[in-house]
Amino acid sequence: MHEFNKEVEELAKEILDYSLVRLRTDPPLDGPKSPEELLALAGNTITPEGLGGHKALELFKDVLATACISTDHPRYLAFIPSAPSEYANLFDLVVGASALYGGSWLEGAGAVFAENQALRWISDLAGLPQSAGGVFVQGGTIGNLSALVTARADFRTKRSDVTRWVIAASVEAHSSIKSAAEVMDVGIILIQPDKDGVLQGPSCADVIDRYHSENPTHQVFALVATAGTTNLGIIDNLKSIAPVTKERGIWFHVDGAYGLAALCSPKTKPLFAGIESADSLIVDPHKWLFAPFDACALIYRNPEIAKATHLQKAAYLETLDDDGEWNPSDYAIHLTRRARGLPFWFSLAAHGTNEYATAMDKTMDIAKYAADLIRQHPNLELLVEPTLSVVAFKRKGWQMSEYQKWSDKLLADQIGFVTPSSHRNEAILRFAIVNPWTKESDISEILATL
Numbered sequence: 001m002h003e004f005n006k007e008v009e010e011l012a013k014e015i016l017d018y019s020l021v022r023l024r025t026d027p028p029l030d031g032p033k034s035p036e037e038l039l040a041l042a043g044n045t046i047t048p049e050g051l052g053g054h055k056a057l058e059l060f061k062d063v064l065a066t067a068c069i070s071t072d073h074p075r076y077l078a079f080i081p082s083a084p085s086e087y088a089n090l091f092d093l094v095v096g097a098s099a100l101y102g103g104s105w106l107e108g109a110g111a112v113f114a115e116n117q118a119l120r121w122i123s124d125l126a127g128l129p130q131s132a133g134g135v136f137v138q139g140g141t142i143g144n145l146s147a148l149v150t151a152r153a154d155f156r157t158k159r160s161d162v163t164r165w166v167i168a169a170s171v172e173a174h175s176s177i178k179s180a181a182e183v184m185d186v187g188i189i190l191i192q193p194d195k196d197g198v199l200q201g202p203s204c205a206d207v208i209d210r211y212h213s214e215n216p217t218h219q220v221f222a223l224v225a226t227a228g229t230t231n232l233g234i235i236d237n238l239k240s241i242a243p244v245t246k247e248r249g250i251w252f253h254v255d256g257a258y259g260l261a262a263l264c265s266p267k268t269k270p271l272f273a274g275i276e277s278a279d280s281l282i283v284d285p286h287k288w289l290f291a292p293f294d295a296c297a298l299i300y301r302n303p304e305i306a307k308a309t310h311l312q313k314a315a316y317l318e319t320l321d322d323d324g325e326w327n328p329s330d331y332a333i334h335l336t337r338r339a340r341g342l343p344f345w346f347s348l349a350a351h352g353t354n355e356y357a358t359a360m361d362k363t364m365d366i367a368k369y370a371a372d373l374i375r376q377h378p379n380l381e382l383l384v385e386p387t388l389s390v391v392a393f394k395r396k397g398w399q400m401s402e403y404q405k406w407s408d409k410l411l412a413d414q415i416g417f418v419t420p421s422s423h424r425n426e427a428i429l430r431f432a433i434v435n436p437w438t439k440e441s442d443i444s445e446i447l448a449t450l
């Protein structure tokens, strides 16, 4: 802005200094505080006169930031952590400074061009045709919902006598699929995976065909397979599921929010055979592709169907659709969007794709190391061999309350952040390793407390 006077100049230096120190060093894990504690420490920060940049930044540094867990800490292994590369994080500063609009080609051609090349890389790894394309949306939840809305719209053009639209997915599918069904007010049938938790084509065919014969005016419009479940990292049998969808004209959506990232390692790519038949897929670069929040790559085999579904029509927008250019807004449930794929693009462009494969392999090696240590540990039991980088295990004799107590203490002692989960109604622990800076010693330090 034009008010870049001496005071702003100083603030700029402070902000950059803080950001660089934050990026350079392992931050403390930190942890949450109650609203009362935060109010006591921060007070009311919104005042008529304003605090001034310096004071507001101090407040952030000393109070607010320390009440947020550092998701990129090498011993943050709960949920799915985040591990943006330095390049991606640094470039996020540039994106923030540039007032880019990522919704239309007219306004953001350069940014959209770069984002599309990054999407192309994923699309090519999956073996989708050159005509495939999509957009970076906020997260897997919006990605899945946008894809499923497209799938239903597509099927609506084929059948007009349907009284109930239905999604089919594995019992192990992510909660966002069930949430999408709620939002769309459609049914969902959950199919039992095999004993290893893998959804198989033949059981999908059986369940869907039986459902259709029992409910002739109901129609399964999409079958969702998961490429790397969040809890255990299990990849459904895409190769056997694909023909089940093709034979029935059902949309094949692959939810790879976490796991599909491993397409970029030649070692794990074969695990996703069948992905080339997907009608749509998602993968979150903010999970395991070293990009900051929030970025989900949503890719359609035939983006024209998505555009016909999601294009918003308004008088003031008409000029955007006349030029026939690629407008990212048209491919999901959103309109205004930040060019959120750019930090990912920058990192990928700067490092090259080989380095992505190397970083990915590193996290999977650490997952194998963790599995080995767990197998040797007298108190622990490995639940399954890790397929990707999730390691699930049990502490012999522990109930949920004991896991929770351990987890709370681990964070309070600032050793690590690992939360209990459950599997088949039993409490378990899991490490999700997506950070190439997580070392063997980080794993052994945590396991030593069990």
Ligand SMILES: *Cc1c(COP(=O)(O)O)cnc(C)c1O
Binding pocket: 080, 138, 139, 140, 141, 142, 174, 176, 226, 228, 229, 230, 255, 256, 257, 258, 259, 284, 296
């Ligand atoms: C994380 C995850 C999602 C949801 O993605 P968000 O980015 O958190 O919205 C969906 N599916 C799977 C398999 C996931 O791991």
